[in-house]
Amino acid sequence: MSGYIGEFTALLFLSLALGLDAFSVSLGLGMQRLRLKRVALIGLVIGVFHLLMPFIGIVLGQLISSQIGHLTTLAGGLLLVGIGCQMVFSSFNHQAKKIIQPIGVGMFLLAFGLSIDSFSVGLSLGMSGVKTLVALLLFGVMSTILSWVGMFLGRKVRGFLGVYSEILGGSILVAFGLRLVFG
Template identity: 65%
Template sequence: MSINQLGEFVSLSFMAIALGMDAFSVSLGMGMQRMRLKRIALIGVIIGLFHIIMPFIGMLLGQAISERIGYLTIIFGGSLLIIIGAQMVFSAFNREAIKIVQPIGMGLFFFALSVSFDSFSVGLSLGMSGVKTVIALLLFGSASMVLTWSGLLLGKKVHGLFGVYSEILGGSILFAFGLNVLFG
């Protein structure tokens, strides 16, 4: 492995961790809902797959449309996180409320999509740089999967400590993260 290849691998590794930190932060809040370990494992795998698929699509589209679509994905992803967070806080106060977004079915799809939008934008810019696509995608997917599992498991532990208030805390984290995505 040459110095250039090693440098590219280290850079991609740091980028993968940075992209996965979104998934960790959001998963920390989502993990405060009651979930089984089987569900946590599935969520991590799905988030990892989305962190492979989204940058791959971005790489295919290339940098030509990066500036136009990149802004829209940030608005959509941030708005979705705000809605999920607000719904979690609302349902903590109203126990009869039907949970709008659960990390199952379409809810899991929207959850995975919202935390992987940034990797789509990164893929747009990487598509023109000639980076090793397979290595980048595997690093992005594995880092986000492990960080998602970590966030969900840590959130599950916190839920055990704080009970009902953990859902308010989790929703607040998602809401704040969504605001940060939009305005940060």
């Protein structure tokens, strides 16, 4: 019985660690003027990607080497840097239309970039024999909840920071993307 509790606790902390990435980026996203329906949808999409990417990693873990994890992490980091830079630059030019917004394809690109590290975790989990369904559900639920919390806190901070909130939000995305790229 204590083995199951220990495994569940380890998976809970791992899902919290993966979800904190989504939280920090969502904090920046929440500083944009997003409607509550959009916040709910973004959180759900991020959660689904945090469920799907480790699943794909677990399935492909037997077929590919661990070297592919480094390439996907680099791609995800560069994607987040690009989105963050676009947010910062568009905050200086209020007439410029945003290229990437957290709607449509932009929302899926954002969720993909955030869940890249979950793919790498899935690769290693596939070889360790953990309870796959429990791990996937924890990853999805935790990242969804932390995304929502981050966006709601970002909405509150936006009121305090005013015009500078979009610069801060973009800076958070750039910083997280650079952390993925450079470790």
